[in-house]
Each structure stands twice: as structure tokens, then as C-alpha cells.
Amino acid sequence: MSFSGEVKEELSRQLSSARHCQLAELSAIVSACGMYSVRPHGRLFLVLQSENLLVARKANLLLCETFDVVPDVSVMGSGDWKKSRVYTLAVRNGDVVTRILQATKFMQENGALIDLELPVSSLLLRTPCCRRAFLRGAFLSMGSISNPEKSYHFEIVCSNPEKATAIRDLIQSFDVDAKIVLRKKYHVVYVKESDGLADLLGLMEANISLMNFENIRILREISGTVNRKVNCETANLNKTVSAAVEQVRDIELIREKIGLDQLPQPLQEMAYVRLEHPDTPLKDLGTYLDPPVGKSGVNHRLRKLKNIAEDLRK
Secondary structure (H helix, E strand, O other): HHHHHHHHHHOOOOOOOEEEEEEEHHHHHHHEEEEEEEEHHHHHEEEEEEHHHHHHHHHHHHHHHHOOOOOOOEEOOOEEEEOOOOEEEEEEHHHHHHHHHHHHHEEEOOOOOOEEEOOOOOOOOOOHHHHHHHHHHHHHHEEOOOOOOOOOOOOEEEEEEHHHHHHHHHHHHHHOOEEEEEEOOEEEEEEOEEEHHHHHHHHHOOOOHHHHHHHHOOOOOOOEEEEHHHHHHHHHHHHHHHHHHHHHHHHHHHHHHHHHOOOOOOHHHHHHHHOOOOOOHHHHHHHHHOOOHHHHHHHHHHHHHHHHHHHHHO
């Protein structure tokens, strides 16, 4: 199962103890997956549809708990498990549908229906706990989160800009930086920073997933630190090797043009030591001299040899 699937699995089994939070979460699912129709004699009919079994499970749980109703459940699709199936929950009792729509603020007190494409009423989202519950429902029905081993990305896909703006503002109310991008015909609310993703998992109360996320994040940070150190050491090694190769070339040029025996004794000794130890770093090279010389002294002599070689090349 993907990390996103694990988060949704965890959230699908949670149930807020407060009814107002249950209604906020249900309103998010109804807004994303719901359809209502008016049948003959004015009877209302409510359908929730999703290709995700976890969404259907959570919607069923919320309807049972908040309205004491067991919806009719059906599954449409081929027998091939690789192909998508559509899970449908239907509430056919008009009185119950009226109660559901009124409680989730999709029906006004005068009985007028509110378009499900409109953002959920702010009356359901007045408290932080209800906003967290709504975010749970929105993520379950419209969201996804990437595998933190590969990248940090959280998104909720909305059908119109009004819904996207409302969800972005809700997320930002918790001091999480959320943005909106247009992807084909959809408006996608997204968060990319790892701290923001951790905050969102905590807000939705996906505590097990949050713990797994933090463990993965720690391992990534350790791995990144190790890689940076290795890269730095590799770069330094390459720099040292390149410098040593140039020093050997300079010394060989001097030997070819004028002979090393024409050099002053300190430079002559330095030249022979470098030729005998071409891979030795400067801090160790001076130990082969008699008497031993420190890194700065070695560097000073090699610079003099370099200047002589450059004069010979002119």
C-alpha cells in the first residue's frame, strides 16, 4: 500500500467524539462525492459515490453515527480487481436526506437546496476541531500525499476555484503555507514543505502516519548530511589530486629543461620528494624532508617550483 493509502486507511477508521466534528467531516465528503435529486412528490434522494473503498467506509460510518441510518451500498465495476470500481451509498428516505442536508448546511431552513459545487458553509467550520475534521474528510475524498522517501507533496484536488480557495484558506488558518495551481480543469491545493506535511498529518490526527513520516524524514536528513560530506570530501580529494598532478608536471619540466641539480638544495629536495610521493597530501609530504617541514613550508617550496616551471614555459 502507498503512503497515501496508509494515511487514508488510518483516517477512515477514526471517528470524532463530537457530533459537530462528525458533521464537518461528512460535509467534506458530501461536497466531494455527493449528488442529490428530487424525485416525484418532492422526495429527496442522496447518493455518495467514490472509487475509493476507504471513502465509502468512512461515509457509511459517519451516516450511521450521526443520523442512525444505514445507506444502501452497491459496487459497480468489472470482476477484474485491477480495474476501478465505484462504491455507491444511497439514502432513499426523503426525511433522512432532508436532515442530512440541513445538518451539513446544503439545505436552507426554507427547504431551498444549495449547490454542492459551492464551498461548505463556514458555520460548520467555526472551531479548530471542526476545521481539522473537515480537512480529514477533504483529504480522504479528494487528496493524496507523496511517499516521503521520494518527495514532500500534499494535495487536494478541487472541481472549482471557490472550493480550492476555501480549502487553501482553511489550511492557512493553521499557519501552513498552502498554494493553488491549475492542473487541466482542476484546481489543486498543495503543500510541499516537509514541516507543512508533518503539521497536516498532525492536524488530521493521522498519528501513526505522522510517526512514520518523521522517521523517514530523519533518515533522509541523515542520508543528505552523509552525502554532502562525502561529496565535499570527494571534491577536496579531486582538488588535491589535480594539484599534485600539476606539481609533478612542473618538476618534470624543470628536470627536462635545466635539471633538478641546478635548483637550490631546499627546492631540489622538495622536487625529489614530490616525485617519489605523488599521491601524498601536503600536510604529510613535509615529513619526508630532512628536517621535516610543515604544510605551509611545503606549499611555499612548491609555489617556487611552479614559478620556475612557468618561466621555463615562456
